[in-house]
Amino acid sequence: MDTKYAIETRGLRKSYGDVRGLQGVDLRVERGTMLALLGPNGAGKTTMIRILTTLLGPDDGVAMIEGHNVVRDASRVREVIGLTSQDASIDGVLTGRENLVMMGRLFHLGRSMARQRADELLSQFDLVESADRQVRYYSGGMRRRLDLAVSLVTAPPVLLLDEPTTGLDPRSRQALWETIKKLLAAGTTILLTTQNLEEADQLADRIMLIDEGRTVAEGTADELKRQVGTERLELSFATEPDAQRAQDVVGGVRVAGTSISIPVEDAGEVRRLLNKVGDAGLDVQGLAMRQPTLDDVFLTLTGHNTGEKQ
């Protein structure tokens, strides 16, 4: 496979009984860049992470990390990856420092190097003051920071982040974003999964939308947004049936119960759309123009929200 890509999969498939986790996903992440895997719960994001981290064998297809096959060369893959998963998987009874030293030792660093590395990461992640407190007394944000620090013990060239900011307050989330940006700037290749469009938009070089185990679209945030028009007109109505009738008349997608969103090219098109709605005898309650978001992309391509299961 091409060495330009630090992470590469071809035709990756995995099902659990009747549930199809992944249905043939091709994915490429160039070395030193970040790809965000964006999709709702059950889209197959975690399955992808579990395959790439050697925790799960694919039914079919190939997955390579830094040129190592995740099935055949699993032990080589484990040496070059760091994993941060949804539930902060650290030991609550140990202190932050002890967790870091333990993981360092399990990565087979020498004793003094493991200690030295723990100190470095504690200061890098602003955990020096709580270094010798048991992790069970940490706040959610501190646990996530420690969790990320643990996955960086060996400064892995490839980092897999499975919804790293889920459940964090905005301030902690922002802080974690800054850290992730620094890692990216230092040359780490990152695959991040998220349900948060803003997160994908802010951090990632490229974004892949996935839904029900399939790739829906892939590109930079701008490329994806361009797929749904340059600007969007949002119309809101008094009742849901009104919104439904308006959608029948002018198209677009439903963004909330009583609102629809339509891609528009210019002002003339706005007038034409409003005339059509007026001719249909519908009262427009509110009107707004806005830039397309990744939400619009997702909604347009899949017919449902990133937050919804189905």
Next chain:
Amino acid sequence: MTQTLSHELTRLAPLRLPAFVLALSDCLTLIGRNLRHIIRVPEQMIQMVSLPIILLLMFRYLLGGAIKVDQAYINYVIAGLIVISVGFNLTTTIVGVTDDLRNGIIDRFRSMPMLPSAVLIAHVVAALCRNAVSAAVLILAGFAVGFRPTAGPLEWLAAFGILLLFVTALSWVAVILGITAKSVEGGNGLGMILVFLPYLSSALVPTSTMPPVVEAIVVNQPVSPVVDSVRSLLTDAPAGHAVWLALAWWVPVLLLSVPLAARLFRRRTVG
């Protein structure tokens, strides 16, 4: 900036040692983790130290007076209490294994270039340590309240050997229960099996006082020969075939439970 990363990679390169040395190092690292848990989790301390003392005092001074055996009751009951405390201590093992599997830390270990089953080995070693402390507490406190063993050095050694076999084998059974449990609460429930089993043995009262059906069950369950052999080795109680029966039960349990645990662990964590 890319240079920073490659520099870091060289600096943080893993030690290149033979695989078995690294595997041993993984085990020692995780044993260190489990030993810290023993010291820091109050419930584990209570189970390990306080509970045996309470049981000892209860059977010595509260119930013991009413139980008639062929020797001083304190001499009779120490072996039973050692085995009963094993059941309590192994609940911790079950819950610990379940918890590790549930909270994702084992997933992290498995994504690392280490020996994943070192987690299980560490749990078993920690169980041995907890039980060694409990047994030592019981024997020492026993001395203080009248326990007078007649064992010579060889008999002590033999008793130690049988208990070591019993605890190791049952710890692996506890690991299996921990892997099988769906939740930490479920693991606690399964722990009741191990807690209850010694009560249904010759641990506290002679089997000859029981109705024939109960006696038949109690005599033929695997914990009774352990209690009987330790008792006969430490005191002047008659030995019978207890030692051989204990070996006949627990050597096979050990030989079966280790590969079974490894297999269930693999199945539970892969796929």
